[in-house]
Amino acid sequence: MGYLEKKDAIILLEDGTIFHGKAVGKGGTATGEICFNTGTTGYQEVFTDPSYFGQLMVTTNAHIGNYGVSSGDEESDSIKIAGLVCKNFSEVFSRENADGDLLSLLEKKNLVILSDVDTRALVSYIRDNGAQNAILSSELDDLEELKMQLSRVPSMNGLELASKVSCKEPYYFGDENSPIKISVLDLGVKKNILRNLALRGVYIKVFPYDTSFEMMSSFSPDGYLLSNGPGDPEPLADAIQTAKDILTADKPLFGICLGHQVIALANGISTYKMHNGHRGINHPILNLETGKGEITSQNHGFAISREDTEKNTNVKITHYHLNDNTVAGIKHVSKPCFSVQYHPEAGPGPNDATYLFDQFINLIHTTKKVTT
Incomplete structure (x- = not known):
C-alpha cells in the first residue's frame, strides 16, 4: 500500500x-x-x-x-x-x-x-x-x-430516521424448526440482536418499522421485540401504536434503545434530546433488581424522562446510568414487558447484559404457561 x-x-x-x-x-x-x-x-x-x-x-x-x-x-x-x-x-x-x-x-x-x-x-x-x-x-x-x-441540515430533534434504515420487506432469521418464534419490529436492528436470539433457539421474522400489531401477529409469535435505531422516537406514531397494541394484548415485549423509548412513549412517558448522548462501550449501569453493576455498550442521543417514569404507576425503573442518573431500564408492573436504553447484544462491547435475552426467553415461557 x-x-x-x-x-x-x-x-x-x-x-x-x-x-x-x-x-x-x-x-x-x-x-x-x-x-x-x-x-x-x-x-x-x-x-x-x-x-x-x-x-x-x-x-x-x-x-x-x-x-x-x-x-x-x-x-x-x-x-x-x-x-x-x-x-x-x-x-x-x-x-x-x-x-x-x-x-x-x-x-x-x-x-x-x-x-x-x-x-x-x-x-x-x-x-x-x-x-x-x-x-x-x-x-x-x-x-x-x-x-x-x-x-439547511435538519435538527436531529424531531427527525424520523427509522424509515431510512428499516427493511423494506419482512424477512426471516434463524432455524424455522425452533420452538419459539419472535416478531421483531425493525427500527434499525443490529445483526447481533438477531444472532443472540437465534443462539437461544428462536425463529425470527423481521418486519418494517411501520408494521401494525395485526401484521406482526400473523407470524403467530410467542413474543415481540422493538429494536434499536436512529433519530427521534416521538415521530414514530405507527411504532408507538404497535407497542400499545402489544401491551393491550398482554404479549411478551422487549425493547432495546429506540425500542425502549417507543415503549416509554406508549406508556405516556415523554422523551428528550440529551446534551451529547451516551456513545461508547464502557458505560456503567446499576441493576436495581439485583444490586449489581454492569458495564454496557450504549449509543443514543435521546432518553426517557425520569420524572415522568417515577410518576407513572404502570412502570417501574429497573436500571439507571451511574454517570448521570438517567433511566436505563424499565418494566411494566402488570404486563409482560421490559426494556433497556443500552445494547445487551453489544457488538462492540462487553457481555455483561446478555442475560437480558435469557430474561426475555424466560418471560415468554412464563407467559405461555399462564395462558395454556
Whole structure:
C-alpha cells in the first residue's frame, strides 16, 4: 500500500466553531449531527450500526483502521455513519482474521473521512457545548457556501430516521424448526440482536418499522421485540401504536434503545434530546433488581424522562446510568414487558447484559404457561 492522499479540510460546527484536519482519499463534503464514540475497539461495528445513521462520527481512540475489517463484524449491510473524523487513519492493518482494509470499505459509501484532527479538543468541545449539526469539507473555496449548506441540515430533534434504515420487506432469521418464534419490529436492528436470539433457539421474522400489531401477529409469535435505531422516537406514531397494541394484548415485549423509548412513549412517558448522548462501550449501569453493576455498550442521543417514569404507576425503573442518573431500564408492573436504553447484544462491547435475552426467553415461557 502507498501513502494516503490527503487534502486540507475543515469541520464547521453549527455554532460557527471551526476545526482543521486532512481529508483522506477522495475528500468531499458531508453533513449531519456530530457526536463522539469512546470505544477503543469495534470501529467497524460502530460504523455499520443503523443507530448512527445521519451522524458524523468522531472517534476518541487515537488509531482507526489499524486492525482492518472482517465481514463477520458488520452490524448491517453497509456503512451507516454520514462521515468520519479521527486522529490517525491507518492504511496498514495487522489482524489475523481481517479480510480487508477499512478505507476500501468506507470508499464503497464514498464516505468523507477526516484525519489529523485534534480530536481531544473537538470531543471536549462537543462534551461541553453539546452535539450539534456540522459540515465536513475538503472543498474550502467558499466558507459562506458551506455555512449555507449547513443551515439547511435538519435538527436531529424531531427527525424520523427509522424509515431510512428499516427493511423494506419482512424477512426471516434463524432455524424455522425452533420452538419459539419472535416478531421483531425493525427500527434499525443490529445483526447481533438477531444472532443472540437465534443462539437461544428462536425463529425470527423481521418486519418494517411501520408494521401494525395485526401484521406482526400473523407470524403467530410467542413474543415481540422493538429494536434499536436512529433519530427521534416521538415521530414514530405507527411504532408507538404497535407497542400499545402489544401491551393491550398482554404479549411478551422487549425493547432495546429506540425500542425502549417507543415503549416509554406508549406508556405516556415523554422523551428528550440529551446534551451529547451516551456513545461508547464502557458505560456503567446499576441493576436495581439485583444490586449489581454492569458495564454496557450504549449509543443514543435521546432518553426517557425520569420524572415522568417515577410518576407513572404502570412502570417501574429497573436500571439507571451511574454517570448521570438517567433511566436505563424499565418494566411494566402488570404486563409482560421490559426494556433497556443500552445494547445487551453489544457488538462492540462487553457481555455483561446478555442475560437480558435469557430474561426475555424466560418471560415468554412464563407467559405461555399462564395462558395454556
